[in-house]
Amino acid sequence: MGNLGFLFSLPLVGAFVGWGTNYIAVKMIFHPRKPYKVFGFTIQGLLPKRQADLAVNVGEVVAEDLVSSSDLGKALESPEVMSALGGELSAQVDKLIQNAISSNPMFALVLQGAMKEEIVKLIKVQLESAAPEIIDRAKTSVLGAIDIRKIVEEKIKAFDLGKLEAIVYKISAQELRAIEVLGGVLGLLIGIIQAGYAMLGM
Numbered sequence: 001m002g003n004l005g006f007l008f009s010l011p012l013v014g015a016f017v018g019w020g021t022n023y024i025a026v027k028m029i030f031h032p033r034k035p036y037k038v039f040g041f042t043i044q045g046l047l048p049k050r051q052a053d054l055a056v057n058v059g060e061v062v063a064e065d066l067v068s069s070s071d072l073g074k075a076l077e078s079p080e081v082m083s084a085l086g087g088e089l090s091a092q093v094d095k096l097i098q099n100a101i102s103s104n105p106m107f108a109l110v111l112q113g114a115m116k117e118e119i120v121k122l123i124k125v126q127l128e129s130a131a132p133e134i135i136d137r138a139k140t141s142v143l144g145a146i147d148i149r150k151i152v153e154e155k156i157k158a159f160d161l162g163k164l165e166a167i168v169y170k171i172s173a174q175e176l177r178a179i180e181v182l183g184g185v186l187g188l189l190i191g192i193i194q195a196g197y198a199m200l201g202m
Contacts, residue, residue: 007198011191018187022180030165048161059153067148076135085135089127 028045035044047054075081097119169176 007195010195010198011188013187014191014194015184015188018190019180019184022183026176026179029168030161033161047164051159051161052157055153055156058156059149059151062152063147063149069146069148072146072148077132082132082135086127090124093123093127 030047031045032043033045033048035042035049037043
């Protein structure tokens with residue numbers, strides 16, 4: 001009877017050990033957040049330990065393969081951006097002329113009716129024709145000052161691991177649970193095999 005109980009316990013123990021080890025492995029992706037010394041070994045969660053390295057690597061991937069400076073440059077040259085720039089320039093011209101008229105009586109005498117409309121039209125035409133050159137110069141100076149890699153790196157380094165853990169579990173809860181269950185199933189199968197060998201040896 002004792003032997004029979006032992007044989008039945010092997011699959012159960014195997015399932016528990018398999019599930020438990022996978023459960024701990026999943027938890028150790030994020031925990032413990034701070035390093036702990038246990039019997040001379042330092043224990044810390046994978047992401048807390050490698051957050052700085054992960055930030056550097058992700059920053060490089062984003063800057064080189066996902067959103068490069070040339071990608072941003074092309075985005076600035078898109079019709080949508082050009083249209084938005086043209087609209088903003090037109091609004092600024094109207095605003096400047098209106099301010100000039102209200103602040104200087106001489107301008108108010110000159111910039112009236114058809115004269116005002118012609119001057120505004122002329123300035124807008126000149127600005128529209130100069131827009132590509134403005135964009136090109138701005139692109140060179142602005143993009144030269146933007147370090148995409150550094151921005152991403154600093155964001156990831158400063159990212160709260162508690163929030164990241166919540167996001168990962170929200171997205172991958174079923175998959176992570178499946179990993180734990182799979183550990184239990186494999187442990188159960190190993191326990192059954194061990195029990196079978198033990199029975200053959202009796």
